Amino acid sequence: GAGVSQTPSNKVTEKGKYVELRCDPISGHTALYWYRQSLGQGPEFLIYFQGTGAADDSGLPNDRFFAVRPEGSVSTLKIQRTERGDSAVYLCASRQTGGTEAFFGQGTRLTVV
Amino acid sequence: DAKTTQPPSMDCAEGRAANLPCNHSTISGNEYVYWYRQIHSQGPQYIIHGLKNNETNEMASLIITEDRKSSTLILPHATLRDTAVYYCIVNGGNNRKLIWGLGTSLAVNP
Numbered sequence A: 001g002a003g004v005s006q007t008p009s010n011k012v013t014e015k016g017k018y019v020e021l022r023c024d025p026i027s028g029h030t031a032l033y034w035y036r037q038s039l040g041q042g043p044e045f046l047i048y049f050q051g052t053g054a055a056d057d058s059g060l061p062n063d064r065f066f067a068v069r070p071e072g073s074v075s076t077l078k079i080q081r082t083e084r085g086d087s088a089v090y091l092c093a094s095r096q097t098g099g100t101e102a103f104f105g106q107g108t109r110l111t112v113v
Numbered sequence B: 001d002a003k004t005t006q007p008p009s010m011d012c013a014e015g016r017a018a019n020l021p022c023n024h025s026t027i028s029g030n031e032y033v034y035w036y037r038q039i040h041s042q043g044p045q046y047i048i049h050g051l052k053n054n055e056t057n058e059m060a061s062l063i064i065t066e067d068r069k070s071s072t073l074i075l076p077h078a079t080l081r082d083t084a085v086y087y088c089i090v091n092g093g094n095n096r097k098l099i100w101g102l103g104t105s106l107a108v109n110p
Helices: none
Strands: A003-007 A008-014 A019-026 A031-037 A044-050 A053-056 A064-066 A075-079 A088-095 A108-112 B009-013 B017-025 B031-038 B045-050 B061-064 B070-075 B086-091 B104-108
Touching: A003 A064, A003 A088, A008 A019, A019 A088, A019 A108, A031 A075, A044 A064, A044 A075, A053 B070, A075 A088, B009 B017, B017 B031, B017 B086, B017 B104, B031 B061, B070 B086
Parallel strands: A008 A108, B009 B104
Antiparallel strands: A003 A019, A019 A075, A031 A044, A031 A088, A044 A053, A064 A075, A088 A108, B017 B070, B031 B045, B031 B086, B061 B070, B086 B104
16 A cells, blocks of 8 residues: 655755645554654654644744644645755654554655755 | 664674664663664664564564663564664654664675
């Protein structure tokens, strides 16, 4: 079956612009996570959704970052007024209720120039 | 901060067992040990997890010490495709969020 899908796979944007990153989780998975990963580092937690609600958004670095999951399936990570320091690979993962394994997408590589 | 310590890199000969250590001396009684790996330019992939008993699946074995302060991931017959960064993570059973360290970069050599 289909895995976690993230689009676009690559995004180059200018400093100050707004970007949206999309995640399509595995069908039926209620839990959805966003992480970001800088070169040579492990993934860094951003936000966790259980269904439509953000159960934990403690990892969002500041108010320029926002994520939604209006129907409990697809999620969008939104970044306003992008900065060069936002450049990273943004990873999405999903997990089924009661499951222990998180399934990751291939990530979106964001480059802010 | 990550609650685990791993060596930054290891080498292994193809066909031999790869034994990847992890220290987690501050692990709590209800926290599991998870292992994920990340092949270059791909998303992380789940390998195995355990609480206190040793575990085995089709990918690997997980050996957890009796005091639970350390564990070892064993890839019994490493192949070139096992070259990746391996992350050891401790996490409460609800798996709400994973706190990642730097992992171990495993190079499997022909």
